[in-house]
Amino acid sequence: MNKTFLNDKYFLKSLLVSILLFVLSLVFFNLTDLYTNRHSGNPVSDIVLDNVPLINLYGIYIYGPILIWIILLIVCFAKPHSFPFVLKSLSLLILVRSVFTCITHIGPPNHEVVTGQSALFSIIIKQIDFSGDLFFSGHTGCPFLMGLIFWPYLRLRVIFISASILFGIVVLACHVHYSIDVLAAFFISHSVYHISKKLFARDYDYFVQGTQGD
Numbered sequence: 001m002n003k004t005f006l007n008d009k010y011f012l013k014s015l016l017v018s019i020l021l022f023v024l025s026l027v028f029f030n031l032t033d034l035y036t037n038r039h040s041g042n043p044v045s046d047i048v049l050d051n052v053p054l055i056n057l058y059g060i061y062i063y064g065p066i067l068i069w070i071i072l073l074i075v076c077f078a079k080p081h082s083f084p085f086v087l088k089s090l091s092l093l094i095l096v097r098s099v100f101t102c103i104t105h106i107g108p109p110n111h112e113v114v115t116g117q118s119a120l121f122s123i124i125i126k127q128i129d130f131s132g133d134l135f136f137s138g139h140t141g142c143p144f145l146m147g148l149i150f151w152p153y154l155r156l157r158v159i160f161i162s163a164s165i166l167f168g169i170v171v172l173a174c175h176v177h178y179s180i181d182v183l184a185a186f187f188i189s190h191s192v193y194h195i196s197k198k199l200f201a202r203d204y205d206y207f208v209q210g211t212q213g214d
Contacts, residue, residue: 018085084200089192100188140186143167
């Protein structure tokens with residue numbers, strides 16, 4: 001990390017807080033995910049899913065987000081000024097999504113998971129049960145939020161926004177989300193971004209200052 005930031009006490013404190021907040025948001029998400037899976041309702045009709053056959057894109061569904069997380073981690077280490085704001089914004093998005101999934105008890109669309117040929121793929125699939133975790137799509141929302149945060153960097157903007165659109169198409173093709181889950185993700189992530197700019201104003205200032213220095 002840049003020595004300038006490592007010598008800044010506020011930055012180090014904010015980084016520690018952001019990591020703690022991110023971990024807590026993941027714990028909260030896990031608890032709410034258990035709740036939603038136990039209280040999942042009945043499936044409903046969807047104008048898109050009712051007219052689109054199930055397509056086996058589960059490779060992209062699983063490994064795509066992993067690749068995006070790796071890219072994001074590399075970017076944050078390369079641009080340490082972004083770490084606190086990125087982690088806090090992601091934490092807020094996860095917390096908001098956790099609450100939304102708890103109060104939206106719509107059952108998952110009728111679909112069948114196709115595990116593919118990879119043994120590792122099958123192991124990952126068996127460990128994931130997001131059947132009641134629907135509104136809104138995290139596959140779509142998270143990369144879109146990162147696209148907004150890293151908007152000043154053209155290549156990163158293109159990567160994250162493109163990933164968000166691609167993942168939105170994939171989750172619909174795999175019938176793991178309703179169309180409203182995907183569409184709403186863009187609007188909610190946009191709102192979370194602007195709330196984060198106000199809520200974590202000093203961290204956002206650090207990010208802007210670092211961006212200007214790049």
